[in-house]
Amino acid sequence: MKPMKEAQAENITMDFDMEVIDTYFCHGCNKEVQIIRMKHSFGPLKGKFFENIKGCDCDILDHIKKQQKESLRNKLINIFEKNSLLNDNLKNATFDNFDPTDFPSAFKAAKEYVDNFNINQPKNLIIQGSFGTGKSHLSVAIAKALTEKGYTSIFISTPKLLTKFKSTFNNSNIKEEDLIKILTSVDLCVFDDIGTEGITLNSEKAKWPSEKLFEIIDGRSGKFNIFTTNLTSTEFESTRDSQRIFSRMLDNAEIIIMNGNDRRKKHFLGGN
Ligand SMILES: Nc1ncnc2c1ncn2[C@@H]1O[C@H](COP(=O)(O)OP(=O)(O)OP(=O)(O)O)[C@@H](O)[C@H]1O
Ligand SMILES: [Mg+2]
Ligand SMILES: [Zn+2]
Numbered sequence: 001m002k003p004m005k006e007a008q009a010e011n012i013t014m015d016f017d018m019e020v021i022d023t024y025f026c027h028g029c030n031k032e033v034q035i036i037r038m039k040h041s042f043g044p045l046k047g048k049f050f051e052n053i054k055g056c057d058c059d060i061l062d063h064i065k066k067q068q069k070e071s072l073r074n075k076l077i078n079i080f081e082k083n084s085l086l087n088d089n090l091k092n093a094t095f096d097n098f099d100p101t102d103f104p105s106a107f108k109a110a111k112e113y114v115d116n117f118n119i120n121q122p123k124n125l126i127i128q129g130s131f132g133t134g135k136s137h138l139s140v141a142i143a144k145a146l147t148e149k150g151y152t153s154i155f156i157s158t159p160k161l162l163t164k165f166k167s168t169f170n171n172s173n174i175k176e177e178d179l180i181k182i183l184t185s186v187d188l189c190v191f192d193d194i195g196t197e198g199i200t201l202n203s204e205k206a207k208w209p210s211e212k213l214f215e216i217i218d219g220r221s222g223k224f225n226i227f228t229t230n231l232t233s234t235e236f237e238s239t240r241d242s243q244r245i246f247s248r249m250l251d252n253a254e255i256i257i258m259n260g261n262d263r264r265k266k267h268f269l270g271g272n
Contacts, residue, residue: 017041021051029057076147083182084155085164086140086192093140103134106256110138113254114145117224119187125226126249129258132265135228139190142226146188153188159197161216162209183216188224191217194249195231199242210241217248225249 017039026033033056040048100107106127113125125142127135143153165176183189199210217225227249236246 026056026058029061031055031057072150073148076150076152079152079182079186080143080147080154083186084143085157085160086136086155087157090136090140090155093137094144095141098134098137098141102260103258106134106138106258109254109256110142114142114149117146117149117151119151122222122224122252124224124249124251124253125256126253127226127228127256127258128232129230130260130262131230132262133258133260134263135258136192139192139226139228143188143190151187152185153190154182154186155190155192156183157192158194158213161191162197162212165212180216180219184219184223186223188226189220190226190228192228193230194227194245195229195235195242199245200231200235200238207241210245214241214245214248217245221248221251 019037020034021037022035024033024035025031034054036052036054037049038052040046040050095107095111098107110125113123125139127139129135140155143155146153165179194213197209197213199213231242233246236242236249
């Protein structure tokens with residue numbers, strides 16, 4: 001125990017009552033820290049002792065870390081918002097505003113997909129079912145929750161994506177390869193409404209969307225993908241093109257079935 005005056009003799013001379021009562025090495029900031037005992041020199045506690053620490057930068061480092069985390073979070077949200085192709089009615093979809101009454105196990109599985117997300121163990125999710133049952137809502141909720149957890153994600157309406165690809169041919173601002181780069185690099189990609197772009201049609205018109213889609217999904221193998229669809233496995237098996245896309249979708253996939261009442265009709269009929 002050295003009085004402060006002595007301990008810091010070469011630096012500054014302290015006039016008020018303080019002494020170093022202990023020192024320790026802080027592993028948080030890797031610095032030598034002093035515990036100092038000081039006396040209140042004025043106010044109602046005048047003459048009373050209190051302890052303080054000197055030399056620990058943990059608070060500052062914590063603050064910097066929080067700021068870095070916040071800026072990463074904003075960056076990830078930005079990636080999601082800038083690149084996602086989603087309708088207005090799904091923009092606010094979250095787990096919190098999903099009513100799990102009709103689909104408790106789908107809700108549970110979606111939450112578990114987020115909780116068990118391990119970047120080294122990629123897993124696909126296929127959410128199949130009838131119209132308006134909440135397939136897209138749950139997928140948006142998953143993508144947002146993962147963004148909050150620090151992962152990059154995007155939500156793509158598959159038919160809109162293919163339209164966008166076509167438009168890049170006449171639009172020099174967005175290049176096809178930039179789109180592909182984003183699509184192949186994010187941790188999670190939701191391919192919403194897959195099957196409505198005509199991949200199960202045995203026609204010349206379906207050739208191009210099928211090829212494109214296959215190329216993108218194939219490029220994402222080993223990553224996390226969610227597919228929502230109205231098509232059944234029999235329908236996916238109906239053409240060679242949709243078959244090979246379906247085969248990629250099934251890779252390491254969990255399947256959630258959501259068949260039920262159309263929630264959109266419920267709203268239309270005045271329910272809630
Ligand atoms: N369980 C739910 N709780 C709250 N809102 C829901 C629920 N299910 C669906 N919705 C809302 O109903 C609308 C339709 O749901 P959603 O788009 O997710 O259906 P979908 O299953 O993807 O339908 P489709 O097959 O036609 O694409 C959305 O606005 C969605 O937010
Ligand atoms: Mg949908
Ligand atoms: Zn420290």
